[in-house]
Ligand SMILES: [Zn+2]
């Protein structure tokens with residue numbers, strides 16, 4: 001019984017295609033938690049990477065699909081209409097998202113398929129189940145995979161995920177910005193300076209990540225390019241959290257669309273230097289990679 | 295100043311971006327192109343391809359900081375024609391003036407585009423929260439951008455609206471989806487740029503081009519229009535370079551290549 005993490009899309013903000021990004025890949029964020037032997041499939045986020053699985057009309061192998069969204073920003077959502085299991089009547093598709101105060105999840109979902117934006121001449125036939133999640137949720141998917149959530153510092157309500165299956169455990173922490181200088185972006189986060197909040201948030205995030213072998217963490221910016229209110233983190237911040245939580249492998253994720261493969265390589269190299277002798281493996285998220293979680 | 299008319303494709307893909315090693319020749323960004331004429335900054339459609347144009351313009355702003363006046367004509371509001379807009383670099387700069395043209399009442403166009411910038415789907419809080427001046431403009435029939443004359447064709451729900459761009463020397467190019475009324479509008483144009491996603495046989499077999507039009511139909515429309523040259527774009531999303539190359543040889547059309555600049559008049563074709 002094992003779980004592995006497949007990276008279908010590693011790019012943040014938007015998909016990008018140009019010569020300098022082919023190495024790490026240009027699809028926007030999507031993960032699959034591969035669970036050999038299970039009769040369901042599990043995806044996290046639905047960026048364009050989700051569409052890279054193949055065209056609509058393909059026959060899906062399973063009949064139960066779980067798609068959990070960190071949040072509903074375009075880069076994490078726009079591949080959803082190209083998720084072929086949606087178009088097969090035999091399938092049940094469970095869609096999970098955070099509750100947000102700005103409109104309900106089913107209407108956000110269906111707006112993607114509105115004919116004036118998406119005149120696709122095929123029909124969603126799968127049986128859909130919409131689930132909304134709050135921060136601090138802790139439940140079992142299909143009685144097999146333990147899922148926990150933690151609200152991150154990003155516009156709207158954005159959830160970090162922690163998945164445990166047998167002895168394997170993985171965290172997905174994106175999108176997330178440092179809380180420096182009162183930079184509180186998430187819905188429900190206190191406005192104005194509240195140092196106790198920052199401390200409690202950070203302790204909470206470390207505790208949330210504890211036990212994860214691997215964490216994919218938002219590393220969109222570097223300390224030099226960091227724009228706090230854009231809602232993204234840096235390799236340095238990712239590393240600090242991972243070291244405190246005892247994470248064994250850090251996958252630097254949500255690459256900026258402007259970053260070339262060389263830029264990303266440099267980001268990884270500097271992060272490794274930063275880590276020094278600490279026992280942690282640091283890698284760049286690369287499209288198509290599959291990571292065992294041990 | 296270069297008075298000729300050229301076109302550069304920034305995005306050539308239909309439906310969804312397909313960045314991959316199999317799309318490096320013809321391109322993997324959703325649809326967008328630039329009409330090059332003199333110093334004007336004119337584009338058609340704002341799929342993700344427009345973001346690579348935006349990166350080029352952002353570099354230019356750093357090298358030569360001066361306000362940019364950009365004109366983008368929208369053929370349709372389908373995702374793949376508009377989704378790049380919130381990520382088009384110049385809109386983060388207060389000195390940019392971006393004109394967005396469509397043959398609809400301003401309020402209608404605004405409503406269609408607003409969803410891209412709402413807090414549900416983006417870290418922004420609406421079109422007006424962006425730093426640049428974005429001006430939505432309703433057009434009908436004809437408009438002039440400097441000495442570039444732009445004709446607006448007949449719009450329809452299914453095919454959007456075609457545009458025809460004329461340089462002062464009379465040379466012209468047409469950007470359009472396939473539609474029955476096209477031959478009149480595009481009559482005698484130097485360069486016809488048409489959407490086409492697959493062959494007729496593939497369409498019958500259910501190729502997921504989803505109504506992008508076939509190459510055969512594109513060729514007969516070009517002939518009926520007496521266009522001097524045809525370039526097909528908005529390639530099917532799962533079409534590899536190899537498949538597209540093979541199809542182009544068999545059907546006899548020129549597929550648009552992302553990044554490539556094409557001269558409108560044949561006498562100055564850039565090879
Ligand atoms: Zn993101």
Ligand SMILES: [Zn+2]
Pocket residue numbers: 071073154175231417
């Ligand atoms: Zn986001």
